[in-house]
Amino acid sequence: MGRPLVKPGEPVDVRRLGAELGTRVNTLLVKTINVEIIQLVIPAGDLIPTHEAHGEIIFHCLEGQVLLSARGKTHELNAGQLFYFCTNEPFSIRGIAPASLLVTIITPKQGQSVELIGN
Numbered sequence: 001m002g003r004p005l006v007k008p009g010e011p012v013d014v015r016r017l018g019a020e021l022g023t024r025v026n027t028l029l030v031k032t033i034n035v036e037i038i039q040l041v042i043p044a045g046d047l048i049p050t051h052e053a054h055g056e057i058i059f060h061c062l063e064g065q066v067l068l069s070a071r072g073k074t075h076e077l078n079a080g081q082l083f084y085f086c087t088n089e090p091f092s093i094r095g096i097a098p099a100s101l102l103v104t105i106i107t108p109k110q111g112q113s114v115e116l117i118g119n
């Protein structure tokens with residue numbers, strides 16, 4: 001992964017990479033016991049094969065376009081949109097246009113379950 005982790009209390013730039021998109025790599029920005037935040041760069045045509053995160057996961061598309069597949073459905077995610085998956089839900093991602101995603105993984109504390117509000 002790219003540059004070092006962000007320290008608590010420091011701002012981090014996650015705006016569009018623009019022309020740098022083709023030269024940047026995935027970057028782990030924050031890692032704590034319960035939260036991991038990654039800036040994920042996905043070139044057009046690349047596939048991240050089906051796998052699952054051991055926590056709730058939020059994809060925020062900063063730029064570009066990807067297809068997210070889960071639960072037998074494929075969803076297009078464009079710049080400015082975000083998408084949420086539950087804990088241990090298998091998913092895959094395919095780049096349609098070069099994309100940069102902010103990925104947040106929230107892992108429940110040991111012995112704690114995740115409960116969806118409003119479901």
